[in-house]
Amino acid sequence: MCKRYQILLVLQVIVYLLLTSGLCFGEDSIGVEKAGISPWGEVKLQYDDNIFLDSNNEKDDFILTISPGITAKCPFGSNLFRFDYHIDVIEFFEYSSQDAKNHYLSGEIDINWKDIGFVVYDRFEHVFERPSTEDTSRVKRDDNRTGLKAKLQRERLGIELGYEHFIRNYKSDETYEPFDRKEDLYSFILTHKTFPKTDLLFEYDFCQVRYDESLHPDSDYHQFLIGAIGELTRKTLVTIKTGYQYRDYRRSDEENFETGVLYADMSYRISQKDALKVSFLRSANESTYSTNNFYRIENVSATLSHSFNNKLLGFLTSAYQINSYPEESTEGSETKKRKDRYYSMGTGLKYFVRKWLSMSLRFDHIIRDSNFDVFEYNQNLITFIVRAEF
DSSP: OOOHHHHHHHHHHHHHHHHHHHHHOOOOTTSSSSSSEEEEEEEEEEESSSOOOSEEEEEEOEEEEEEEEEEEEEEEEEEEEEEEEEEEEEESSSGGGGOOOEEEEEEEEEEEEETEEEEEEEEEEEEESSSSOOOOEEEEEEEEOOOOOOOOEEEETTEEEEEEEEEEEEEOOOOTTTOEEEEEEEEEEEEEETTTTTHHHHEEEEEEEESSSSTTTEEEEEEEEEEEEEEEEEETEEEEEEEEEEEEETTSSSEEEEEEEEEEEEEEEEEEEEEEEEEEEEEEEEOOOOOSSSSEEEEEEEEEEEEEESSSSEEEEEEEEEEEEEEEETTTEEEEEEEEEEEEEEEEEEEESSSSEEEEEEEEEEEEEEEGGGGEEEEEEEEEEEEOOO
16 A cells, blocks of 8 residues: 555544544543543654764655554542553655554553552553664564552551563564563562651662573663652652662673662742753663663753643753763774763644644754764754644
8 A cells, every 4th residue: 555545544544533532432421430432643744854863974854653542541449440552653755664653552450459559551562663862773673561569558658569571572673683682670669758748768679681692691680779759849749769770790701780870850830831840860771782781871851841821832841861881892993982972952832722632843953972973963853743632
C-alpha cells in the first residue's frame, strides 16, 4: 500500500473515533464514576533539519506522525484497572527508510486492602527509534517491563517491596543484537511521615543485568538512597533521592562503576499563571559504544510555563547533559575517553481549542558537543501537534 493511502486510512480511523465517541463512550454508558473508555488521536507534523544526526552531511525532511489510541479505566471497589494502547504511524516525506509503526501497550492493576496495597503492571514497546541519547541510528527493538509492588502503610510508617523484570530485544540489526539483555530489579523502600505533608525515605535496590551473548559482560549493582517526597513548602513539591551506587562487572578486567547518584524532581508554583519544573539526574546507563560497559549520565532540565489565559499556555524548556565514558576508544587518529555534552533549548505555545481538543507549536534547538568531532551535531526541530482526547 502506498504511503498516501496508508495516511488516509489512519485519518479515516481517527475521524470515525471522533464521530462515534459521543455515541459509544459517553459518561452514562458505563454508569460508574471514574470508569470509562476514552479514544484519542494525535497528528504531528515535524520539520527536522538533521534527521540522521550527522556531523557533516546533514539531511532534512518533514515527518508526519499519526497516533490513534485508546485508554480504559475500570474501578472495582477501592481497586482500579488501567489500560492504554496506541500506535505511532511515522512517515518521512523523502527518506522512507526511516518510516516506522511504533506500538505501545500498557496495563496496570492497583489493588488496595485497608493498609495493604498491590500494583501489578506491564509496559510493552515495539519500536523503530533511537534507544538513547548515546545513539544516532534508529533501531528496531522490543522492550517489555513487568513489575509488582507491595506496600504496607501503618500510621506514619510505610514499607514497600518491589520486583521488576525488563527485557530488551533488538531486531534485524547485527550491530545491536549482542546487546540484547534482561534486568531483574529488587527494591526495598522504607518511608516515614516525619512532617505533615512530607515523607522521608530510605531505599535499597539490587539489580542483575544479564546479556544474551558473552560479548558484553553481565553485572550486578547495589544502590542505597535517602530522600524526601512531598511538599517542601506550600508552593513546592519535591521528590529527591540521593545516595551511592556500586556496579560490579563480572569479568575481572572490566572497570566497575561506583559513584554518588541523584534522582530529583521539583515543581514550584511561582504564581497562579507561572510554574517551574526542574529535574536532576546522576546515574549510569548500559552502553553500546566500543568496549565501554556503561556511561555516566549527569542531567539537569527545566520547564517554565506561563498561562496567558484559560486557553493559551506558553513554555520554555532547557536541558544540559554530560555522558562520560570510562574506557578509552579510538576515532580516527585520536585515542581518549569519550565525553559528550548536550545542550537543548525549546519554546512553544499550546492552545486549548475545546476541552477535548488542543493544538501546539514548538521549536527546539539541540547541540551535541563531543571531544570526538565525529560525534558532534546540531539539530533544529519545528513541531506542530493537534491532539483530541475524549
